[in-house]
Structure formats: C-alpha cells, structure tokens
Amino acid sequence: MSFGIKRRHALGLTAAAFALPSAAFAETTLTKLRKRGFIRVAVANEVPYGYMDADGHAKGIGPDVAKHVLTSIGIKHIEWVVMPFGELIPGLRARRVDMVAAEQNILPARCQVVDFSVPDSSYGEGLLVKAGNPHNIHSYMDIKNNPKLKLAIVSGADELAIAHGLGIPDSQIVSIDANADALSSVSSGRVAAYGATELTVARLAKHSQAVEAATPFTQPIVNGKSVRSYGGFSFRKDETSLREAFDKSLTAFKATDGWAKILRDAGLSDASIKAAQQKTTPELCAG
Numbered sequence: 001m002s003f004g005i006k007r008r009h010a011l012g013l014t015a016a017a018f019a020l021p022s023a024a025f026a027e028t029t030l031t032k033l034r035k036r037g038f039i040r041v042a043v044a045n046e047v048p049y050g051y052m053d054a055d056g057h058a059k060g061i062g063p064d065v066a067k068h069v070l071t072s073i074g075i076k077h078i079e080w081v082v083m084p085f086g087e088l089i090p091g092l093r094a095r096r097v098d099m100v101a102a103e104q105n106i107l108p109a110r111c112q113v114v115d116f117s118v119p120d121s122s123y124g125e126g127l128l129v130k131a132g133n134p135h136n137i138h139s140y141m142d143i144k145n146n147p148k149l150k151l152a153i154v155s156g157a158d159e160l161a162i163a164h165g166l167g168i169p170d171s172q173i174v175s176i177d178a179n180a181d182a183l184s185s186v187s188s189g190r191v192a193a194y195g196a197t198e199l200t201v202a203r204l205a206k207h208s209q210a211v212e213a214a215t216p217f218t219q220p221i222v223n224g225k226s227v228r229s230y231g232g233f234s235f236r237k238d239e240t241s242l243r244e245a246f247d248k249s250l251t252a253f254k255a256t257d258g259w260a261k262i263l264r265d266a267g268l269s270d271a272s273i274k275a276a277q278q279k280t281t282p283e284l285c286a287g
Helices: 003-011 020-025 029-036 061-072 085-093 140-144 158-165 180-187 198-206 240-253 257-265 270-275 281-286
Strands: 039-043 078-082 099-105 121-123 125-130 151-154 173-176 193-197 211-213 229-235
Touching: 029 240, 039 061, 039 085, 061 078, 061 099, 061 229, 061 240, 061 257, 085 099, 085 229, 121 270, 125 180, 125 198, 151 158, 151 180, 158 193, 173 180, 180 193, 180 211, 193 198, 198 211, 229 240, 257 270
Parallel strands: 039 078, 039 099, 151 173, 151 193
Antiparallel strands: 099 229, 121 229, 125 193, 125 211
C-alpha cells in the first residue's frame, strides 16, 4: 500500500485517530527481520564468550544461546560478523549488525547508548592452584591471611587492583607475563595460586592435571562490592520489538537445563550460573 493511500484514509479521521494508521502500518524490526529471512549478529572472537571456530561456525555462550532464542522467535538464519570488542557497540549503532552476542558486561555507561537483554551469564574471579589444593585456598583472603603464600598475576591485569584492594601486599604478589606462564608457576610451587577470571582459570585447568581451579571459591568483595560481571545481548534502542521478543524467549530458556549446560560447558561454576538468575538489567544499568 502506498503512502498516498494511507494518508488519504487518515485525512477523514479525527485528530485523536490520526495516529492510528502510522502505528497500524508501521513495520517492527522483528517483522522486518522475519521477512528478510536472516539477522546479522556480531561477536568479538573471544573464547568462550563468542567466537568463530576453525570451520567458520559460531561458538561460545553468546552464539549458542542466541541460536536457540532467535529460532524460537522465528529467525532461523544468522549471519555472523566478527568485530574487535571495542567496535561492537559503534558497529551496532551504525547498523552494521542487528544485535551483539559477545556477553558484554552490562554497565551503566553502555546502557546509555544501547539496550541490553536480561542477563545471560555471570562470571567472577577464580584462583588456579596445584592439584589437590595443598594450601586449602578458597579465596583471596586465604592468601592475605598467610604471608607465606604467593599469588601470581599477569602484569597489568585487573586482578592486581583486586589484590591491592583486599590488602594483599606486593611482597606476596608475583608478576608474570601471560596466562601461559601460570601453569608452570603454580605446578612448580613457585606460587600458591594464580588469580584470573573464573573462565580463564577453568580453561587453564583443562590443559593440565597438575593444577585445578580452587573450588569452592568465595568471590572477592572490594569497597563493599562483589567483583562480578554480568553478560548480556545488546540491541539498538529503536529495536524494542526485537529485544522484547528476545527477552521473553531468553527468560524462558534460562529456566531450562539446556541453558545451564551451555554456561557450564563454557567453564562457569554453578554459583555463577545461579548469579546470572539473580540480577535484573535495570539494576545493573543503575550501577
């Protein structure tokens, strides 16, 4: 139907009803995507959040969940677009993609420029220890409370600020160049533990029987706040129909074992899977 026909019909209505034709004939983003037959989704090529494998298939927490949710809302074909992490939001706002599935941390500053789904994941910190956990380490405070223990941290990593924030002195901290150095540092006994995100710790633990993730693990609390991230899918602010449909399906999926298995297979602990159910997007956007 042409614009002219719609306008002529509208001219015969009262002022109150004049807005009805534009609403009635407006095509939502969700409807457009269903008609188009595919959706463009960005990832940052970061394991295990969202990445392309050697065969060109999208894998990771974001893509695996997105495939299920998008199919359930009538979008069965996905065109994956790899972008540097820093270009995800600019690329989304520039309409190069329709949504982002990179498990971006839901932060107040980001909420100002894009809309986020309900939280899809939560991940905190972790400690890599020698197999058998000989020092019985289950938190950063266990290291602080035993001056004989050494903690390895990658130079420049956020974990240094966490350690300092908890009062662990530099005399107990050993700086290493990269994650790859953590295995030998811990297994040799040079340090009692290595501090990193729980996902990094889980991946390292899979590569050697000489080390393991400290379990259970108490998340550090710095300045009264738990050091924990909450990942979600991001959308343009004018894509309300798509985000609302996505949220409804994602919320339902989060109540299933299938969703929990995706997160668990990526290395998230049961505590982090539970945490992803306990925060709302408005709470996270409020800071």
